[in-house]
Amino acid sequence: MNKVETIFHPVRFKIIQVFLDGQSKTAKMLAKELKDIPQASLYRQLDALVKAEVLIITEENQIRGTVEKVYSLNKPAANLSNDDVKEFTKEEHLQYFLFFTAQLSRDFETYLSDDDIDFLRDGVGYRQVALHLTDQEFLDFAKDIGKVYEKYMQHTPASKRTKRIITNIMMPKKEGDVEHE
Template identity: 25%
Template sequence: MPPQGNIADVVAHPVRLRILQAVGGRDLTTAQLRELMTDVPQATLYRHIAALVDVGVLAVASERRVRGTVERTYTLGEQMAHVEQSELATLSDDQLRASFLAFVGELLRTFEGSLSLGDLARSHLGFGTGAMYVDEDDLARIQQGFNELLAPYLEEVTGKQRVMLSTVLLPAE
Protein backbone atom coordinates (compact mmCIF):
# COMPACT_ATOMS: atom_id res chain seq x y z
CA MET A 1 0.00 0.00 0.00
CA PRO A 2 1.17 3.57 -0.61
CA PRO A 3 2.08 5.75 2.32
CA GLN A 4 -1.04 6.84 4.19
CA GLY A 5 -0.25 10.53 4.00
CA ASN A 6 0.33 10.81 0.25
CA ILE A 7 -3.08 11.28 -1.31
CA ALA A 8 -1.70 11.51 -4.84
CA ASP A 9 -0.15 8.04 -4.58
CA VAL A 10 -3.32 6.57 -3.09
CA VAL A 11 -5.74 8.15 -5.57
CA ALA A 12 -3.60 7.46 -8.66
CA HIS A 13 -4.27 3.70 -8.60
CA PRO A 14 -6.78 2.71 -11.34
CA VAL A 15 -8.99 0.62 -9.04
CA ARG A 16 -9.12 3.42 -6.47
CA LEU A 17 -10.05 5.92 -9.18
CA ARG A 18 -12.92 3.62 -10.18
CA ILE A 19 -14.10 3.42 -6.57
CA LEU A 20 -14.05 7.20 -6.25
CA GLN A 21 -15.92 7.69 -9.50
CA ALA A 22 -18.53 5.13 -8.43
CA VAL A 23 -19.06 6.82 -5.07
CA GLY A 24 -18.85 10.40 -6.39
CA GLY A 25 -22.07 12.25 -5.57
CA ARG A 26 -23.77 9.34 -3.76
CA ASP A 27 -23.35 6.87 -0.91
CA LEU A 28 -22.65 3.22 -1.73
CA THR A 29 -22.33 0.09 0.37
CA THR A 30 -19.48 -2.34 -0.09
CA ALA A 31 -21.99 -4.74 -1.68
CA GLN A 32 -23.02 -2.09 -4.21
CA LEU A 33 -19.36 -1.39 -5.01
CA ARG A 34 -18.80 -5.13 -5.58
CA GLU A 35 -21.76 -5.18 -8.00
CA LEU A 36 -20.28 -2.25 -9.93
CA MET A 37 -16.76 -3.68 -9.99
CA THR A 38 -17.23 -7.39 -10.65
CA ASP A 39 -13.78 -7.66 -12.25
CA VAL A 40 -12.04 -6.73 -8.97
CA PRO A 41 -11.63 -9.55 -6.42
CA GLN A 42 -13.50 -8.84 -3.17
CA ALA A 43 -10.39 -8.86 -0.95
CA THR A 44 -8.60 -6.49 -3.35
CA LEU A 45 -11.59 -4.15 -3.40
CA TYR A 46 -11.68 -4.06 0.40
CA ARG A 47 -7.95 -3.26 0.57
CA HIS A 48 -8.38 -0.37 -1.85
CA ILE A 49 -11.40 0.95 0.05
CA ALA A 50 -9.37 0.81 3.28
CA ALA A 51 -6.51 2.77 1.67
CA LEU A 52 -8.96 5.49 0.55
CA VAL A 53 -10.53 5.67 4.02
CA ASP A 54 -7.06 5.86 5.65
CA VAL A 55 -6.22 9.09 3.80
CA GLY A 56 -9.69 10.62 4.22
CA VAL A 57 -10.76 10.43 0.58
CA LEU A 58 -13.57 8.03 1.48
CA ALA A 59 -15.54 8.17 4.72
CA VAL A 60 -17.93 5.76 6.37
CA ALA A 61 -21.37 7.39 6.11
CA SER A 62 -23.15 4.66 8.10
CA GLU A 63 -22.89 1.11 9.38
CA ARG A 64 -25.55 -1.56 9.91
CA ARG A 65 -25.58 -5.21 10.88
CA VAL A 66 -26.38 -7.61 8.04
CA ARG A 67 -26.38 -11.38 8.67
CA GLY A 68 -23.87 -11.21 11.50
CA THR A 69 -21.47 -8.78 9.84
CA VAL A 70 -21.21 -5.00 9.61
CA GLU A 71 -22.07 -3.44 6.25
CA ARG A 72 -20.56 -0.02 5.72
CA THR A 73 -21.87 2.68 3.43
CA TYR A 74 -19.20 4.97 2.00
CA THR A 75 -19.28 8.58 0.88
CA LEU A 76 -16.61 10.95 -0.35
CA GLY A 77 -14.50 12.12 2.57
CA GLU A 78 -13.09 15.53 3.35
CA GLN A 79 -10.18 15.11 0.94
CA MET A 80 -12.66 14.51 -1.95
CA ALA A 81 -9.98 12.85 -4.10
CA HIS A 82 -8.53 16.22 -4.90
CA VAL A 83 -4.77 16.39 -5.02
CA GLU A 84 -3.54 19.82 -3.97
CA GLN A 85 -1.09 21.79 -6.08
CA SER A 86 1.52 21.57 -3.32
CA GLU A 87 1.32 17.77 -3.35
CA LEU A 88 1.48 17.60 -7.15
CA ALA A 89 4.68 19.64 -6.96
CA THR A 90 6.32 16.85 -4.93
CA LEU A 91 5.73 14.17 -7.58
CA SER A 92 8.40 13.20 -10.07
CA ASP A 93 7.71 13.40 -13.80
CA ASP A 94 7.24 9.62 -13.87
CA GLN A 95 4.77 9.74 -10.97
CA LEU A 96 2.83 12.52 -12.70
CA ARG A 97 2.76 10.51 -15.94
CA ALA A 98 1.52 7.42 -14.10
CA SER A 99 -1.15 9.42 -12.25
CA PHE A 100 -2.36 11.13 -15.42
CA LEU A 101 -2.36 7.85 -17.34
CA ALA A 102 -4.49 6.26 -14.61
CA PHE A 103 -6.88 9.24 -14.81
CA VAL A 104 -7.13 9.03 -18.62
CA GLY A 105 -7.56 5.25 -18.48
CA GLU A 106 -10.45 5.59 -16.05
CA LEU A 107 -11.96 8.35 -18.18
CA LEU A 108 -11.82 6.04 -21.22
CA ARG A 109 -13.36 3.15 -19.24
CA THR A 110 -16.22 5.44 -18.14
CA PHE A 111 -16.71 6.63 -21.72
CA GLU A 112 -16.82 3.04 -23.04
CA GLY A 113 -19.38 2.12 -20.38
CA SER A 114 -21.56 5.09 -21.26
CA LEU A 115 -21.84 3.96 -24.87
CA SER A 116 -24.07 1.12 -23.70
CA LEU A 117 -26.65 3.77 -22.77
CA GLY A 118 -27.36 4.46 -26.45
CA ASP A 119 -29.08 7.75 -27.24
CA LEU A 120 -28.97 8.81 -23.59
CA ALA A 121 -25.16 8.78 -23.76
CA ARG A 122 -25.15 11.03 -26.79
CA SER A 123 -27.65 13.47 -25.28
CA HIS A 124 -25.55 13.87 -22.11
CA LEU A 125 -22.09 13.70 -23.67
CA GLY A 126 -19.74 16.54 -24.45
CA PHE A 127 -16.04 17.13 -24.69
CA GLY A 128 -13.68 19.66 -26.15
CA THR A 129 -10.50 21.63 -25.66
CA GLY A 130 -10.05 25.36 -25.61
CA ALA A 131 -7.32 27.81 -24.66
CA MET A 132 -7.50 30.29 -21.78
CA TYR A 133 -4.96 32.90 -20.72
CA VAL A 134 -4.73 33.02 -16.94
CA ASP A 135 -2.48 33.59 -13.97
CA GLU A 136 -2.72 31.85 -10.58
CA ASP A 137 -5.24 34.38 -9.24
CA ASP A 138 -7.44 33.87 -12.30
CA LEU A 139 -7.35 30.10 -11.79
CA ALA A 140 -8.33 30.50 -8.14
CA ARG A 141 -11.33 32.68 -9.11
CA ILE A 142 -12.35 30.24 -11.86
CA GLN A 143 -12.17 27.30 -9.41
CA GLN A 144 -14.26 29.14 -6.82
CA GLY A 145 -16.88 30.09 -9.42
CA PHE A 146 -16.85 26.56 -10.83
CA ASN A 147 -17.47 25.09 -7.37
CA GLU A 148 -20.35 27.52 -6.76
CA LEU A 149 -21.84 26.77 -10.18
CA LEU A 150 -21.75 23.00 -9.64
CA ALA A 151 -22.93 22.94 -6.00
CA PRO A 152 -26.68 22.63 -6.81
CA TYR A 153 -26.03 19.59 -9.05
CA LEU A 154 -23.96 17.42 -6.70
CA GLU A 155 -26.84 15.70 -4.87
CA GLU A 156 -28.56 12.65 -6.35
CA VAL A 157 -32.11 13.56 -7.48
CA THR A 158 -34.72 11.08 -8.70
CA GLY A 159 -35.39 11.53 -12.41
CA LYS A 160 -32.01 13.11 -13.17
CA GLN A 161 -29.25 11.34 -15.07
CA ARG A 162 -25.93 10.95 -13.27
CA VAL A 163 -23.04 12.25 -15.39
CA MET A 164 -19.32 12.40 -14.71
CA LEU A 165 -17.52 15.71 -15.12
CA SER A 166 -13.75 15.55 -15.52
CA THR A 167 -11.53 18.57 -15.90
CA VAL A 168 -7.91 18.83 -16.94
CA LEU A 169 -5.74 21.92 -16.94
CA LEU A 170 -2.57 21.54 -19.01
CA PRO A 171 -0.13 24.38 -19.60
CA ALA A 172 0.36 24.70 -23.37
CA GLU A 173 3.82 24.74 -24.86
Protein backbone atom coordinates in the same frame (compact mmCIF):
# COMPACT_ATOMS: atom_id res chain seq x y z
CA MET B 1 1.41 4.39 1.29
CA ASN B 2 1.12 8.07 0.40
CA LYS B 3 -2.04 9.89 -0.65
CA VAL B 4 -1.19 9.90 -4.36
CA GLU B 5 -0.48 6.16 -4.43
CA THR B 6 -3.70 5.56 -2.53
CA ILE B 7 -5.86 7.54 -4.96
CA PHE B 8 -4.19 6.50 -8.23
CA HIS B 9 -4.35 2.76 -7.64
CA PRO B 10 -6.61 1.49 -10.48
CA VAL B 11 -9.16 -0.30 -8.27
CA ARG B 12 -9.24 2.38 -5.56
CA PHE B 13 -9.63 5.07 -8.24
CA LYS B 14 -12.73 3.27 -9.59
CA ILE B 15 -14.15 2.97 -6.07
CA ILE B 16 -13.60 6.69 -5.43
CA GLN B 17 -15.35 7.55 -8.70
CA VAL B 18 -18.50 5.72 -7.54
CA PHE B 19 -18.65 8.03 -4.51
CA LEU B 20 -18.46 11.23 -6.56
CA ASP B 21 -22.25 11.52 -6.41
CA GLY B 22 -21.96 12.31 -2.69
CA GLN B 23 -23.98 9.27 -1.61
CA SER B 24 -23.08 6.79 1.11
CA LYS B 25 -22.77 3.18 0.05
CA THR B 26 -22.28 -0.29 1.49
CA ALA B 27 -19.84 -2.84 0.08
CA LYS B 28 -22.83 -4.72 -1.32
CA MET B 29 -23.98 -1.61 -3.20
CA LEU B 30 -20.46 -1.04 -4.52
CA ALA B 31 -20.20 -4.66 -5.68
CA LYS B 32 -23.34 -4.15 -7.81
CA GLU B 33 -21.80 -1.09 -9.48
CA LEU B 34 -18.29 -2.49 -9.79
CA LYS B 35 -19.02 -5.96 -11.11
CA ASP B 36 -15.52 -6.36 -12.57
CA ILE B 37 -13.83 -6.12 -9.14
CA PRO B 38 -13.66 -9.43 -7.22
CA GLN B 39 -15.29 -9.24 -3.80
CA ALA B 40 -12.09 -9.98 -1.85
CA SER B 41 -10.26 -7.24 -3.75
CA LEU B 42 -13.13 -4.80 -3.19
CA TYR B 43 -13.03 -5.35 0.59
CA ARG B 44 -9.24 -5.08 0.67
CA GLN B 45 -9.28 -1.79 -1.25
CA LEU B 46 -12.13 -0.39 0.85
CA ASP B 47 -10.04 -1.12 3.92
CA ALA B 48 -7.04 0.68 2.38
CA LEU B 49 -9.21 3.72 1.55
CA VAL B 50 -10.58 3.84 5.11
CA LYS B 51 -7.08 3.56 6.60
CA ALA B 52 -5.97 6.43 4.34
CA GLU B 53 -9.09 8.37 5.45
CA VAL B 54 -10.23 8.82 1.84
CA LEU B 55 -13.40 6.95 2.82
CA ILE B 56 -15.03 7.19 6.20
CA ILE B 57 -17.40 4.75 7.85
CA THR B 58 -20.59 6.68 8.59
CA GLU B 59 -22.72 3.79 9.91
CA GLU B 60 -22.42 0.23 11.10
CA ASN B 61 -25.57 -1.85 10.85
CA GLN B 62 -26.01 -5.22 12.53
CA ILE B 63 -27.34 -7.68 9.93
CA ARG B 64 -27.75 -11.37 10.83
CA GLY B 65 -24.70 -11.57 13.05
CA THR B 66 -22.43 -9.45 10.84
CA VAL B 67 -21.75 -5.75 10.70
CA GLU B 68 -22.53 -3.96 7.46
CA LYS B 69 -20.48 -0.79 7.08
CA VAL B 70 -21.71 2.28 5.26
CA TYR B 71 -18.98 4.31 3.56
CA SER B 72 -18.82 7.96 2.48
CA LEU B 73 -16.19 9.91 0.60
CA ASN B 74 -14.00 12.25 2.62
CA LYS B 75 -13.76 14.85 -0.16
CA PRO B 76 -10.79 16.84 1.23
CA ALA B 77 -8.75 13.64 1.56
CA ALA B 78 -9.79 12.45 -1.92
CA ASN B 79 -8.56 15.57 -3.68
CA LEU B 80 -4.93 16.26 -4.39
CA SER B 81 -3.75 19.68 -3.29
CA ASN B 82 -0.89 21.70 -4.68
CA ASP B 83 1.17 20.55 -1.67
CA ASP B 84 0.46 16.91 -2.59
CA VAL B 85 1.89 17.30 -6.10
CA LYS B 86 4.46 20.07 -5.85
CA GLU B 87 7.38 17.67 -5.35
CA PHE B 88 6.48 15.46 -8.32
CA THR B 89 9.04 15.06 -11.05
CA LYS B 90 7.94 15.74 -14.63
CA GLU B 91 7.88 11.98 -15.18
CA GLU B 92 5.59 11.44 -12.17
CA HIS B 93 3.21 14.19 -13.33
CA LEU B 94 3.08 12.60 -16.78
CA GLN B 95 2.57 9.11 -15.30
CA TYR B 96 -0.38 10.22 -13.16
CA PHE B 97 -1.87 12.34 -15.95
CA LEU B 98 -1.68 9.38 -18.34
CA PHE B 99 -3.35 7.16 -15.74
CA PHE B 100 -6.10 9.76 -15.30
CA THR B 101 -6.71 10.09 -19.04
CA ALA B 102 -6.61 6.30 -19.48
CA GLN B 103 -9.44 6.05 -16.94
CA LEU B 104 -11.39 8.65 -18.94
CA SER B 105 -10.78 6.67 -22.11
CA ARG B 106 -12.00 3.48 -20.45
CA ASP B 107 -15.18 5.23 -19.27
CA PHE B 108 -15.78 6.60 -22.78
CA GLU B 109 -15.17 3.17 -24.30
CA THR B 110 -17.74 1.72 -21.90
CA TYR B 111 -20.23 4.38 -23.03
CA LEU B 112 -19.52 3.59 -26.70
CA SER B 113 -20.11 -0.13 -26.11
CA ASP B 114 -23.83 0.53 -25.66
CA ASP B 115 -25.91 -0.29 -28.75
CA ASP B 116 -28.01 2.85 -28.40
CA ILE B 117 -25.78 5.89 -28.10
CA ASP B 118 -26.86 9.41 -28.95
CA PHE B 119 -24.48 12.18 -27.93
CA LEU B 120 -27.19 14.84 -27.86
CA ARG B 121 -29.73 12.79 -25.90
CA ASP B 122 -27.08 11.40 -23.55
CA GLY B 123 -25.40 14.75 -22.97
CA VAL B 124 -22.04 13.45 -24.19
CA GLY B 125 -19.40 15.70 -25.66
CA TYR B 126 -15.77 16.56 -25.68
CA ARG B 127 -14.25 19.79 -26.79
CA GLN B 128 -11.37 22.10 -26.22
CA VAL B 129 -11.54 25.88 -26.11
CA ALA B 130 -8.90 28.55 -25.77
CA LEU B 131 -9.54 31.52 -23.49
CA HIS B 132 -7.24 34.53 -23.41
CA LEU B 133 -7.16 35.56 -19.75
CA THR B 134 -4.96 37.46 -17.36
CA ASP B 135 -3.95 35.57 -14.24
CA GLN B 136 -6.71 37.33 -12.29
CA GLU B 137 -9.31 36.64 -14.98
CA PHE B 138 -8.30 32.97 -14.91
CA LEU B 139 -8.67 32.84 -11.11
CA ASP B 140 -12.12 34.43 -11.44
CA PHE B 141 -13.03 31.91 -14.16
CA ALA B 142 -11.91 28.98 -11.98
CA LYS B 143 -13.90 30.33 -9.01
CA ASP B 144 -16.99 30.73 -11.22
CA ILE B 145 -16.69 27.13 -12.44
CA GLY B 146 -16.34 26.01 -8.82
CA LYS B 147 -19.54 27.85 -7.89
CA VAL B 148 -21.42 26.19 -10.76
CA TYR B 149 -20.15 22.77 -9.67
CA GLU B 150 -21.15 23.44 -6.05
CA LYS B 151 -24.66 24.46 -7.14
CA TYR B 152 -25.30 21.27 -9.10
CA MET B 153 -23.44 18.90 -6.77
CA GLN B 154 -26.27 19.54 -4.27
CA HIS B 155 -28.60 17.40 -6.41
CA THR B 156 -29.04 13.91 -5.02
CA PRO B 157 -29.68 10.83 -7.17
CA ALA B 158 -33.28 10.45 -8.28
CA SER B 159 -35.15 8.38 -10.86
CA LYS B 160 -35.20 11.24 -13.38
CA ARG B 161 -31.54 12.17 -12.85
CA THR B 162 -28.64 10.66 -14.75
CA LYS B 163 -25.22 10.54 -13.14
CA ARG B 164 -22.89 12.53 -15.39
CA ILE B 165 -19.14 12.70 -15.04
CA ILE B 166 -17.69 16.13 -15.81
CA THR B 167 -13.93 16.40 -16.30
CA ASN B 168 -11.86 19.56 -16.59
CA ILE B 169 -8.24 19.74 -17.56
CA MET B 170 -6.78 23.24 -17.57
CA MET B 171 -3.31 24.22 -18.68
CA PRO B 172 -1.69 27.28 -20.18
CA LYS B 173 -0.51 27.40 -23.75
CA LYS B 174 3.20 28.11 -23.52
CA GLU B 175 4.87 30.70 -25.73
CA GLY B 176 6.41 29.07 -28.76
CA ASP B 177 3.68 26.40 -28.94
CA VAL B 178 2.31 26.12 -32.45
CA GLU B 179 -1.24 27.40 -32.81
CA HIS B 180 -3.47 25.19 -34.96
CA GLU B 181 -6.33 26.79 -36.80
